[in-house]
Amino acid sequence: MTRKVSIFGATGSIGQNTIDLIARDPGAYDVVALTGAANIDQLAADAIRLHADIAITADDTRLEDLRTALQGSGVEAAAGQTALTEAGCRPADWVMSAIVGAAGLAPGLCALEQGATLALANKESLVCAGQLILSTAKKHNARLLPVDSEHSAVFQALVGEDMDAVERIIITASGGAFRDWPLEKLATATLAEASSHPNWDMGQRITIDSASMFNKALELIETREYFGVHPDQIEVLVHPESMIHAMVGFTDGALMAHVGPADMRHAIGYALHWPDRRALPVERLDLAQIGALTFRPPDEKRWPALRLSRDVMERGGLSGAVFNAAKETALDGFIAGRIGFQTMAQVVDQVLNDTDPGHIDAPMTLDNVYAADQMARQAARSVIEQRAG
Ligand code: NAD
Ligand code: MG
Numbered sequence: 086m087t088r089k090v091s092i093f094g095a096t097g098s099i100g101q102n103t104i105d106l107i108a109r110d111p112g113a114y115d116v117v118a119l120t121g122a123a124n125i126d127q128l129a130a131d132a133i134r135l136h137a138d139i140a141i142t143a144d145d146t147r148l149e150d151l152r153t154a155l156q157g158s159g160v161e162a163a164a165g166q167t168a169l170t171e172a173g174c175r176p177a178d179w180v181m182s183a184i185v186g187a188a189g190l191a192p193g194l195c196a197l198e199q200g201a202t203l204a205l206a207n208k209e210s211l212v213c214a215g216q217l218i219l220s221t222a223k224k225h226n227a228r229l230l231p232v233d234s235e236h237s238a239v240f241q242a243l244v245g246e247d248m249d250a251v252e253r254i255i256i257t258a259s260g261g262a263f264r265d266w267p268l269e270k271l272a273t274a275t276l277a278e279a280s281s282h283p284n285w286d287m288g289q290r291i292t293i294d295s296a297s298m299f300n301k302a303l304e305l306i307e308t309r310e311y312f313g314v315h316p317d318q319i320e321v322l323v324h325p326e327s328m329i330h331a332m333v334g335f336t337d338g339a340l341m342a343h344v345g346p347a348d349m350r351h352a353i354g355y356a357l358h359w360p361d362r363r364a365l366p367v368e369r370l371d372l373a374q375i376g377a378l379t380f381r382p383p384d385e386k387r388w389p390a391l392r393l394s395r396d397v398m399e400r401g402g403l404s405g406a407v408f409n410a411a412k413e414t415a416l417d418g419f420i421a422g423r424i425g426f427q428t429m430a431q432v433v434d435q436v437l438n439d440t441d442p443g444h445i446d447a448p449m450t451l452d453n454v455y456a457a458d459q460m461a462r463q464a465a466r467s468v469i470e471q472r473a474g
Pocket of ligand 1: 093095122143188232289290291
Protein backbone atom coordinates (compact mmCIF):
# COMPACT_ATOMS: atom_id res chain seq x y z
CA MET A 86 0.00 0.00 0.00
CA THR A 87 1.38 3.44 -0.89
CA ARG A 88 1.59 6.11 1.77
CA LYS A 89 0.61 9.68 1.06
CA VAL A 90 3.48 11.96 2.07
CA SER A 91 4.12 15.72 2.03
CA ILE A 92 7.41 17.50 2.61
CA PHE A 93 7.39 21.06 3.95
CA GLY A 94 10.74 22.74 3.34
CA ALA A 95 11.53 20.20 0.60
CA THR A 96 14.32 22.28 -0.95
CA GLY A 97 16.34 22.55 2.28
CA SER A 98 18.91 20.26 3.81
CA ILE A 99 16.40 18.08 5.72
CA GLY A 100 13.93 18.21 2.85
CA GLN A 101 16.52 17.00 0.35
CA ASN A 102 17.61 14.18 2.66
CA THR A 103 13.96 13.16 3.02
CA ILE A 104 13.54 13.17 -0.75
CA ASP A 105 16.70 11.07 -1.06
CA LEU A 106 15.09 8.34 1.08
CA ILE A 107 11.69 8.54 -0.60
CA ALA A 108 13.13 8.51 -4.13
CA ARG A 109 14.90 5.22 -3.38
CA ASP A 110 11.53 3.51 -3.05
CA PRO A 111 9.19 5.43 -5.36
CA GLY A 112 6.49 2.76 -5.48
CA ALA A 113 5.94 3.04 -1.73
CA TYR A 114 4.94 6.71 -1.67
CA ASP A 115 2.34 8.92 -3.19
CA VAL A 116 3.70 12.48 -2.90
CA VAL A 117 1.04 15.09 -2.13
CA ALA A 118 2.73 18.47 -1.53
CA LEU A 119 6.28 19.78 -1.69
CA THR A 120 7.02 23.27 -0.40
CA GLY A 121 9.98 25.61 -0.75
CA ALA A 122 10.80 29.28 -0.87
CA ALA A 123 13.46 30.82 -3.13
CA ASN A 124 14.83 27.74 -4.87
CA ILE A 125 12.11 27.40 -7.54
CA ASP A 126 14.13 25.20 -9.93
CA GLN A 127 14.86 22.61 -7.25
CA LEU A 128 11.27 22.64 -6.04
CA ALA A 129 9.89 22.16 -9.56
CA ALA A 130 12.42 19.48 -10.50
CA ASP A 131 11.65 17.42 -7.39
CA ALA A 132 7.89 17.88 -7.75
CA ILE A 133 8.06 16.62 -11.34
CA ARG A 134 10.42 13.75 -10.51
CA LEU A 135 8.28 12.58 -7.57
CA HIS A 136 4.95 13.21 -9.38
CA ALA A 137 3.73 15.48 -6.57
CA ASP A 138 0.15 16.77 -6.69
CA ILE A 139 1.23 20.32 -5.85
CA ALA A 140 4.37 22.44 -5.41
CA ILE A 141 4.14 25.56 -3.27
CA THR A 142 6.60 28.39 -2.81
CA ALA A 143 6.39 30.61 0.26
CA ASP A 144 7.38 33.56 -1.93
CA ASP A 145 4.21 34.91 -3.54
CA THR A 146 6.20 36.97 -6.06
CA ARG A 147 7.48 33.74 -7.65
CA LEU A 148 4.21 32.08 -8.63
CA GLU A 149 4.69 32.71 -12.36
CA ASP A 150 8.27 31.37 -12.23
CA LEU A 151 7.03 28.22 -10.52
CA ARG A 152 4.19 27.82 -13.06
CA THR A 153 6.66 28.15 -15.91
CA ALA A 154 9.02 25.60 -14.36
CA LEU A 155 6.14 23.14 -13.92
CA GLN A 156 4.56 23.70 -17.33
CA GLY A 157 3.20 20.57 -18.95
CA SER A 158 4.01 18.38 -15.94
CA GLY A 159 0.52 18.24 -14.47
CA VAL A 160 1.87 19.38 -11.09
CA GLU A 161 -0.24 22.19 -9.62
CA ALA A 162 1.54 25.41 -8.55
CA ALA A 163 0.73 27.73 -5.64
CA ALA A 164 2.46 30.51 -3.71
CA GLY A 165 2.25 32.45 -0.46
CA GLN A 166 1.72 31.81 3.23
CA THR A 167 -1.96 30.87 2.92
CA ALA A 168 -1.18 28.31 0.21
CA LEU A 169 1.59 26.95 2.41
CA THR A 170 -0.76 26.46 5.34
CA GLU A 171 -3.35 24.91 3.04
CA ALA A 172 -0.72 22.38 1.98
CA GLY A 173 -0.77 21.22 5.57
CA CYS A 174 -4.50 20.63 5.32
CA ARG A 175 -4.25 18.30 2.31
CA PRO A 176 -4.79 14.75 3.50
CA ALA A 177 -1.53 12.86 3.95
CA ASP A 178 -0.42 9.93 6.10
CA TRP A 179 3.05 11.28 6.86
CA VAL A 180 4.32 14.85 6.73
CA MET A 181 7.88 16.08 7.09
CA SER A 182 7.96 19.48 8.82
CA ALA A 183 11.31 20.93 7.68
CA ILE A 184 10.68 24.61 7.09
CA VAL A 185 13.24 26.67 8.98
CA GLY A 186 11.93 29.01 11.70
CA ALA A 187 8.54 29.88 13.18
CA ALA A 188 7.11 29.87 9.62
CA GLY A 189 6.83 26.08 10.02
CA LEU A 190 4.26 26.32 12.83
CA ALA A 191 0.98 26.90 10.96
CA PRO A 192 1.46 24.24 8.23
CA GLY A 193 2.51 21.72 10.90
CA LEU A 194 -0.59 22.43 13.00
CA CYS A 195 -2.79 21.94 9.92
CA ALA A 196 -1.16 18.60 9.20
CA LEU A 197 -1.87 17.49 12.78
CA GLU A 198 -5.46 18.71 12.53
CA GLN A 199 -6.09 16.34 9.65
CA GLY A 200 -4.56 13.49 11.65
CA ALA A 201 -1.28 13.07 9.77
CA THR A 202 1.85 11.71 11.42
CA LEU A 203 4.09 14.76 11.71
CA ALA A 204 7.83 14.14 11.52
CA LEU A 205 9.12 17.26 13.22
CA ALA A 206 12.48 18.66 12.18
CA ASN A 207 11.18 22.21 12.67
CA LYS A 208 12.18 22.51 16.34
CA GLU A 209 11.20 26.18 16.37
CA SER A 210 7.51 25.26 16.35
CA LEU A 211 7.88 23.22 19.56
CA VAL A 212 9.86 26.06 21.15
CA CYS A 213 7.23 28.65 20.20
CA ALA A 214 4.10 26.66 20.85
CA GLY A 215 4.90 23.32 22.41
CA GLN A 216 1.67 22.94 24.37
CA LEU A 217 -0.43 23.99 21.38
CA ILE A 218 1.26 21.40 19.15
CA LEU A 219 0.96 18.62 21.71
CA SER A 220 -2.68 19.36 22.48
CA THR A 221 -3.53 19.59 18.75
CA ALA A 222 -1.86 16.22 18.15
CA LYS A 223 -3.77 14.69 21.05
CA LYS A 224 -7.11 16.13 20.02
CA HIS A 225 -6.81 14.80 16.46
CA ASN A 226 -5.17 11.54 17.42
CA ALA A 227 -2.14 12.50 15.32
CA ARG A 228 1.35 11.20 15.99
CA LEU A 229 4.30 13.54 16.46
CA LEU A 230 7.73 12.01 15.77
CA PRO A 231 11.02 13.75 16.52
CA VAL A 232 13.53 14.21 13.69
CA ASP A 233 16.16 16.34 15.40
CA SER A 234 19.04 13.86 15.84
CA GLU A 235 19.23 14.24 19.63
CA HIS A 236 15.49 13.84 20.10
CA SER A 237 15.29 10.90 17.75
CA ALA A 238 18.13 9.35 19.78
CA VAL A 239 16.26 9.88 23.07
CA PHE A 240 13.05 8.57 21.51
CA GLN A 241 14.87 5.42 20.41
CA ALA A 242 16.53 4.95 23.80
CA LEU A 243 13.10 5.12 25.44
CA VAL A 244 11.49 2.31 23.43
CA GLY A 245 9.98 -0.11 25.94
CA GLU A 246 10.92 2.06 28.93
CA ASP A 247 8.73 3.69 31.55
CA MET A 248 9.09 7.49 31.85
CA ASP A 249 8.93 7.10 35.66
CA ALA A 250 12.29 5.32 35.48
CA VAL A 251 13.92 8.23 33.61
CA GLU A 252 16.20 10.28 35.80
CA ARG A 253 17.84 12.53 33.21
CA ILE A 254 18.26 13.17 29.52
CA ILE A 255 21.64 14.21 28.16
CA ILE A 256 21.77 15.80 24.74
CA THR A 257 25.16 16.20 23.13
CA ALA A 258 26.55 19.19 21.26
CA SER A 259 29.46 19.18 18.84
CA GLY A 260 30.38 22.68 20.00
CA GLY A 261 30.11 24.03 16.45
CA ALA A 262 32.61 26.14 14.58
CA PHE A 263 34.05 28.01 17.59
CA ARG A 264 34.37 25.23 20.12
CA ASP A 265 38.12 25.69 20.44
CA TRP A 266 38.47 29.38 19.65
CA PRO A 267 39.94 31.67 22.32
CA LEU A 268 36.99 33.50 23.94
CA GLU A 269 38.35 36.95 23.09
CA LYS A 270 38.42 36.09 19.39
CA LEU A 271 34.68 35.34 19.23
CA ALA A 272 33.74 39.01 18.85
CA THR A 273 35.52 39.05 15.48
CA ALA A 274 33.92 35.86 14.12
CA THR A 275 32.80 36.36 10.51
CA LEU A 276 29.72 35.02 8.76
CA ALA A 277 31.81 32.64 6.67
CA GLU A 278 33.54 31.27 9.79
CA ALA A 279 30.24 30.78 11.63
CA SER A 280 28.68 29.08 8.59
CA SER A 281 30.98 26.09 8.50
CA HIS A 282 30.27 23.12 10.74
CA PRO A 283 32.98 20.64 11.78
CA ASN A 284 30.73 17.52 11.61
CA TRP A 285 27.34 18.16 10.02
CA ASP A 286 26.25 19.45 6.63
CA MET A 287 23.13 21.53 7.38
CA GLY A 288 21.30 24.71 6.34
CA GLN A 289 23.16 27.97 7.01
CA ARG A 290 20.90 29.18 9.81
CA ILE A 291 21.14 26.05 11.96
CA THR A 292 24.91 25.91 11.28
CA ILE A 293 25.36 29.41 12.75
CA ASP A 294 23.00 28.46 15.59
CA SER A 295 25.31 25.53 16.31
CA ALA A 296 28.31 27.85 16.63
CA SER A 297 26.41 30.10 19.06
CA MET A 298 24.68 27.12 20.75
CA PHE A 299 21.33 28.76 20.11
CA ASN A 300 20.59 25.48 18.37
CA LYS A 301 21.24 23.56 21.60
CA ALA A 302 19.28 26.19 23.52
CA LEU A 303 16.27 25.50 21.28
CA GLU A 304 16.85 21.77 21.70
CA LEU A 305 16.77 22.01 25.51
CA ILE A 306 13.29 23.51 25.25
CA GLU A 307 12.37 20.97 22.57
CA THR A 308 13.42 18.15 24.95
CA ARG A 309 11.33 19.54 27.75
CA GLU A 310 8.26 19.92 25.55
CA TYR A 311 8.55 16.64 23.70
CA PHE A 312 9.42 14.34 26.60
CA GLY A 313 7.66 16.28 29.38
CA VAL A 314 10.63 16.21 31.77
CA HIS A 315 11.62 18.91 34.27
CA PRO A 316 14.33 21.32 32.99
CA ASP A 317 16.66 20.17 35.80
CA GLN A 318 16.57 16.67 34.32
CA ILE A 319 18.06 17.84 31.01
CA GLU A 320 21.81 18.21 30.54
CA VAL A 321 24.01 19.35 27.66
CA LEU A 322 27.34 17.64 27.09
CA VAL A 323 29.91 18.82 24.56
CA HIS A 324 30.96 15.85 22.48
CA PRO A 325 33.18 16.97 19.59
CA GLU A 326 32.96 13.70 17.62
CA SER A 327 29.13 13.88 17.26
CA MET A 328 28.74 10.09 17.40
CA ILE A 329 26.62 9.84 20.52
CA HIS A 330 23.58 12.03 19.91
CA ALA A 331 21.89 11.65 23.27
CA MET A 332 21.77 9.50 26.39
CA VAL A 333 18.97 8.63 28.75
CA GLY A 334 19.88 8.07 32.41
CA PHE A 335 17.61 5.74 34.37
CA THR A 336 16.92 5.43 38.10
CA ASP A 337 19.03 2.25 38.28
CA GLY A 338 22.10 4.17 37.11
CA ALA A 339 22.08 2.86 33.54
CA LEU A 340 22.82 5.26 30.72
CA MET A 341 21.42 4.27 27.34
CA ALA A 342 23.39 6.03 24.61
CA HIS A 343 22.42 6.28 20.96
CA VAL A 344 25.48 6.04 18.72
CA GLY A 345 25.29 6.74 15.01
CA PRO A 346 26.88 8.56 12.09
CA ALA A 347 26.36 12.31 11.69
CA ASP A 348 23.85 11.79 8.89
CA MET A 349 20.31 13.13 9.26
CA ARG A 350 18.97 10.35 7.04
CA HIS A 351 19.15 8.11 10.10
CA ALA A 352 16.71 10.20 12.16
CA ILE A 353 14.56 10.99 9.11
CA GLY A 354 14.46 7.31 8.14
CA TYR A 355 13.58 6.25 11.68
CA ALA A 356 10.62 8.66 11.63
CA LEU A 357 9.66 7.56 8.11
CA HIS A 358 9.52 3.87 8.94
CA TRP A 359 8.48 4.06 12.61
CA PRO A 360 7.47 1.86 14.40
CA ASP A 361 9.58 -0.41 12.19
CA ARG A 362 13.32 -0.18 11.83
CA ARG A 363 14.41 -0.57 8.20
CA ALA A 364 17.76 -0.63 6.40
CA LEU A 365 19.10 2.86 5.70
CA PRO A 366 21.88 4.01 3.35
CA VAL A 367 24.07 5.53 6.08
CA GLU A 368 27.68 4.86 7.04
CA ARG A 369 28.37 2.04 9.53
CA LEU A 370 30.65 3.34 12.28
CA ASP A 371 33.98 1.67 12.83
CA LEU A 372 34.57 2.44 16.52
CA ALA A 373 37.96 0.70 16.59
CA GLN A 374 39.11 3.10 13.91
CA ILE A 375 37.54 6.11 15.64
CA GLY A 376 39.35 5.03 18.81
CA ALA A 377 38.07 7.53 21.37
CA LEU A 378 34.95 9.53 22.11
CA THR A 379 35.45 12.61 24.25
CA PHE A 380 33.17 14.76 26.41
CA ARG A 381 33.38 18.07 28.23
CA PRO A 382 30.96 20.33 30.08
CA PRO A 383 29.55 23.30 28.15
CA ASP A 384 31.07 26.66 29.01
CA GLU A 385 28.24 29.16 29.59
CA LYS A 386 30.61 32.11 29.07
CA ARG A 387 31.31 30.89 25.56
CA TRP A 388 27.67 29.94 24.96
CA PRO A 389 25.34 32.31 26.90
CA ALA A 390 22.41 30.98 24.82
CA LEU A 391 22.28 27.96 27.15
CA ARG A 392 21.57 30.12 30.19
CA LEU A 393 18.93 32.08 28.26
CA SER A 394 17.24 28.82 27.39
CA ARG A 395 17.12 27.82 31.07
CA ASP A 396 15.54 31.21 31.88
CA VAL A 397 12.92 30.60 29.21
CA MET A 398 12.05 27.14 30.54
CA GLU A 399 11.64 28.58 34.01
CA ARG A 400 9.48 31.44 32.74
CA GLY A 401 7.24 29.22 30.59
CA GLY A 402 4.14 30.57 28.83
CA LEU A 403 4.92 32.31 25.56
CA SER A 404 8.51 33.11 26.47
CA GLY A 405 9.64 30.42 24.01
CA ALA A 406 7.94 32.31 21.17
CA VAL A 407 9.66 35.54 22.27
CA PHE A 408 13.01 33.77 22.60
CA ASN A 409 12.80 32.15 19.19
CA ALA A 410 11.64 35.30 17.38
CA ALA A 411 14.36 37.43 19.01
CA LYS A 412 16.90 34.76 18.10
CA GLU A 413 15.73 34.59 14.46
CA THR A 414 15.91 38.39 14.18
CA ALA A 415 19.33 38.57 15.84
CA LEU A 416 20.52 35.88 13.42
CA ASP A 417 19.18 37.95 10.49
CA GLY A 418 21.16 40.88 11.94
CA PHE A 419 24.35 38.84 12.10
CA ILE A 420 23.87 37.45 8.58
CA ALA A 421 23.28 41.00 7.27
CA GLY A 422 26.48 42.18 8.98
CA ARG A 423 24.59 44.56 11.32
CA ILE A 424 25.77 42.98 14.58
CA GLY A 425 28.67 40.83 15.73
CA PHE A 426 28.49 37.16 16.61
CA GLN A 427 28.36 37.67 20.37
CA THR A 428 25.84 40.49 20.14
CA MET A 429 23.18 37.97 19.09
CA ALA A 430 22.84 36.62 22.64
CA GLN A 431 22.83 40.16 24.07
CA VAL A 432 19.96 41.12 21.78
CA VAL A 433 17.92 38.08 22.81
CA ASP A 434 18.67 38.69 26.49
CA GLN A 435 17.53 42.29 26.28
CA VAL A 436 14.33 41.42 24.40
CA LEU A 437 13.46 38.77 27.00
CA ASN A 438 14.12 41.22 29.85
CA ASP A 439 12.11 44.04 28.28
CA THR A 440 9.08 41.95 27.27
CA ASP A 441 5.81 42.94 28.87
CA PRO A 442 4.64 39.97 31.01
CA GLY A 443 1.24 40.34 29.33
CA HIS A 444 2.71 38.86 26.16
CA ILE A 445 4.21 35.92 28.00
CA ASP A 446 1.29 35.06 30.22
CA ALA A 447 -1.37 35.22 27.48
CA PRO A 448 -3.08 31.88 26.73
CA MET A 449 -1.25 29.81 24.12
CA THR A 450 -3.42 30.31 21.03
CA LEU A 451 -1.99 30.62 17.52
CA ASP A 452 -2.95 34.34 17.47
CA ASN A 453 -1.16 35.01 20.77
CA VAL A 454 1.92 33.09 19.64
CA TYR A 455 2.03 35.25 16.49
CA ALA A 456 1.48 38.43 18.52
CA ALA A 457 4.36 37.55 20.86
CA ASP A 458 6.50 36.60 17.85
CA GLN A 459 5.80 39.90 16.03
CA MET A 460 6.37 41.97 19.16
CA ALA A 461 9.70 40.23 19.83
CA ARG A 462 10.88 40.68 16.22
CA GLN A 463 10.07 44.39 16.41
CA ALA A 464 11.82 44.73 19.79
CA ALA A 465 14.87 42.83 18.52
CA ARG A 466 15.08 45.06 15.42
CA SER A 467 15.10 48.16 17.67
CA VAL A 468 17.83 46.70 19.88
CA ILE A 469 19.86 45.83 16.77
CA GLU A 470 19.43 49.38 15.41
CA GLN A 471 20.61 50.86 18.73
CA ARG A 472 23.65 48.61 18.83
CA ALA A 473 24.47 48.90 15.13
CA GLY A 474 23.87 52.66 14.99
P1 NAD B 1 17.40 24.91 5.18
O1 NAD B 1 17.67 26.35 5.31
O2 NAD B 1 18.37 24.06 4.45
O3 NAD B 1 15.96 24.70 4.49
C1 NAD B 1 14.83 25.39 4.93
C2 NAD B 1 13.61 25.10 4.09
O4 NAD B 1 12.56 25.99 4.50
C3 NAD B 1 13.82 25.35 2.59
O5 NAD B 1 13.00 24.46 1.86
C4 NAD B 1 13.31 26.78 2.41
O6 NAD B 1 12.86 27.03 1.09
C5 NAD B 1 12.16 26.80 3.39
N1 NAD B 1 11.87 28.13 3.92
C6 NAD B 1 12.75 29.06 4.32
N2 NAD B 1 12.11 30.15 4.77
C7 NAD B 1 10.78 29.89 4.67
C8 NAD B 1 9.60 30.62 4.99
N3 NAD B 1 9.64 31.86 5.52
N4 NAD B 1 8.41 30.04 4.76
C9 NAD B 1 8.34 28.81 4.23
N5 NAD B 1 9.42 28.07 3.90
C10 NAD B 1 10.63 28.61 4.12
O7 NAD B 1 17.16 24.37 6.65
P2 NAD B 1 17.44 22.89 7.25
O8 NAD B 1 18.83 22.83 7.73
O9 NAD B 1 16.91 21.87 6.32
O10 NAD B 1 16.52 22.95 8.54
C11 NAD B 1 15.10 22.81 8.48
C12 NAD B 1 14.56 22.62 9.89
O11 NAD B 1 15.08 21.40 10.41
C13 NAD B 1 14.98 23.71 10.87
O12 NAD B 1 13.95 23.90 11.79
C14 NAD B 1 16.19 23.11 11.56
O13 NAD B 1 16.38 23.63 12.85
C15 NAD B 1 15.79 21.65 11.60
N6 NAD B 1 16.92 20.71 11.70
C16 NAD B 1 17.84 20.65 10.70
C17 NAD B 1 18.89 19.75 10.78
C18 NAD B 1 19.88 19.62 9.66
O14 NAD B 1 20.73 18.74 9.71
N7 NAD B 1 19.85 20.42 8.62
C19 NAD B 1 19.03 18.93 11.90
C20 NAD B 1 18.06 19.01 12.91
C21 NAD B 1 17.01 19.90 12.80
MG1 MG C 1 19.93 18.56 16.69
